[in-house]
Amino acid sequence: xxxxxxxxxxxxxxxxxxxxxxxxxxxxxxxxxxxxxxxxxxxxxxxxxxxxxxxxxxxxxxxxxxxxxxxxxxxxxxxxxxxxxxxxxxxxxxxxxxxxxxxxxxxxxxxxxxxxxxxxxxxxxxxxxxxxxxxxxxxxxxxxxxxxxxxxxxxxxxxxxxxxxxxxxxxxxxxxxxxxxxxxxxxxxxxxxxxxxxxxxxxxxxxxxxxxxxxxxxxxxxxxxxxxxxxxxxxxxxxxxxxxxxxxxxxxxxxxxxxxxx
Numbered sequence: 223x224x225x226x227x228x229x230x231x232x233x234x235x236x237x238x239x240x241x242x243x244x245x246x247x248x249x250x251x252x253x254x255x256x257x258x259x260x261x262x263x264x265x266x267x268x269x270x271x272x273x274x275x276x277x278x279x280x281x282x283x284x285x286x287x288x289x290x291x292x293x294x295x296x297x298x299x300x301x302x303x304x305x306x307x308x309x310x311x312x313x314x315x316x317x318x319x320x321x322x323x324x325x326x327x328x329x330x331x332x333x334x335x336x337x338x339x340x341x342x343x344x345x346x347x348x349x350x351x352x353x354x355x356x357x358x359x360x361x362x363x364x365x366x367x368x369x370x371x372x373x374x375x376x377x378x379x380x381x382x383x384x385x386x387x388x389x390x391x392x393x394x395x396x397x398x399x400x401x402x403x404x405x406x407x408x409x410x411x412x413x414x415x416x417x418x419x420x421x422x423x424x425x426x427x428x429x430x431x432x433x434x435x436x437x438x439x440x441x442x443x444x445x446x447x448x449x450x451x452x453x454x455x456x457x458x459x460x461x462x463x464x465x466x467x468x469x470x471x472x473x474x475x476x477x478x479x480x481x482x483x484x
Contacts, residue, residue, distance in 0.1 A: 246287045249349050253338050260342050261287040261315040264350070265294055265302055272357045272385070272478055273350050274301070275312040277343065279364030279391070280457075282320035282334070286313055297363070297390075297463060300471040307475060310354065314346050321365070331395075334368045340380075343373050347383050357385035359478065364419060364461070367392035375399045386438075386481050388474060391416075391461055394423035398431050405438040406431050407477040409470060412443040416461040438481060442473040 245266070248259040263286050276298055278284060286292050294302045294311055302311050320339065322330040333339060343360075351358050362370040367389040373380055374387070378400050386405035389396060391414065398406075408431070410424035421443075428441035447466030449459035463470040 244292045246292070247349070248287065249345060251342055251345050253341050256338065258317065260346055261317060262346060262349075263287060263292050263313045263315070264310065265298075265312075266310045266354075267302070267308060269308060270310045270356070271308045271482060272359055273310045273312060273354050274359050274361055274388075274478075275314055275346060275350065277314050277360065277362040277366040277369045279362070279366045280321070282316040282365065282369075283318055284313075284315055286315050297467055297470055297474075300467040301474060304471060304475065307471075309475075309478065310356065312346070312350055314343070316342075320369075331365060331368055331393075334365065335372045337376070339369065340373050340376050343369065344380065344383065351383070357482070358383065359386045359388065359481075360384055361388040361390060361474070362392075363390040364416075364456075365393060366390075367396045371396045371398055374402070374404075386478075388477065389427070390470070391419050391463075392424055392427060393419055396423075396427055398427075398434065400434070402431055402435040402439070403437050404435075405477070405481045406435060406440070407474065408439075408441045409473055410441070410443060411447070411460040411463060411466070412445045413449075414461045415449060415455040415459060418456060419461055438484070440477060442477070444470050444473065 245264040247262045251258050251260050298311050301307055301309055320333040347358055360370050370387050381404050388407045390409045408424055408428045410421055414421055432439045444463055444466050446469045447460055447464045455461055
């Protein structure tokens with residue numbers, strides 16, 4: 223094997239590594255007397271143009287940084303692995319559950335409305351903003367949409383830190399109370415059977431944001447895929463874009479491309 227061939231193979235392997243290996247960052251966080259770290263995983267692509275920070279639903283705590291070489295999964299994998307994608311992805315995990323065991327649908331998610339949670343989001347944004355020097359977008363699915371809404375609601379200054387938000391499969395309680403000057407995409411399955419994330423609530427959220435926004439505001443319906451005969455529709459089926467991840471990812475990619483083109 224000649225020298226030039228070795229160099230070419232080395233470059234190919236290096237490029238491949240950029241796709242396969244995750245970078246784990248435990249971001250230092252201080253708030254009052256609390257001193258801890260925020261677990262995050264960063265997947266980068268060559269020539270990427272934006273950073274998409276994912277705030278997960280459910281309990282918000284998945285222990286992803288404890289995995290050996292964690293890889294993007296679900297919708298994140300569809301976005302990252304697409305040959306048409308030029309997106310860096312961050313998974314923002316939580317060291318503890320953000321879900322209460324008792325209470326009504328409002329109080330069970332009180333942790334996502336607390337100032338300390340909002341400050342964690344702000345810390346993660348600033349960390350990757352400095353590290354990458356790229357536009358930052360937030361995406362939250364289901365309960366994660368509550369976190370993003372509260373991040374925007376608690377201070378209008380927070381809008382200056384990011385370039386746009388994506389509210390995916392958002393909970394019925396999701397509400398944006400501030401005037402919005404950011405691009406917003408509301409992504410939802412047209413036939414979501416989850417009673418906590420109804421399509422009608424998503425449409426109402428879109429109309430609410432549209433009235434308060436001076437920027438791009440879009441509602442994209444995912445129509446493909448199917449539900450399953452087993453499991454809770456909160457965690458399965460169309461709510462999770464079952465067999466329609468490609469369609470959901472395409473909507474997100476088109477939104478990001480449109481925003482970046484302006």
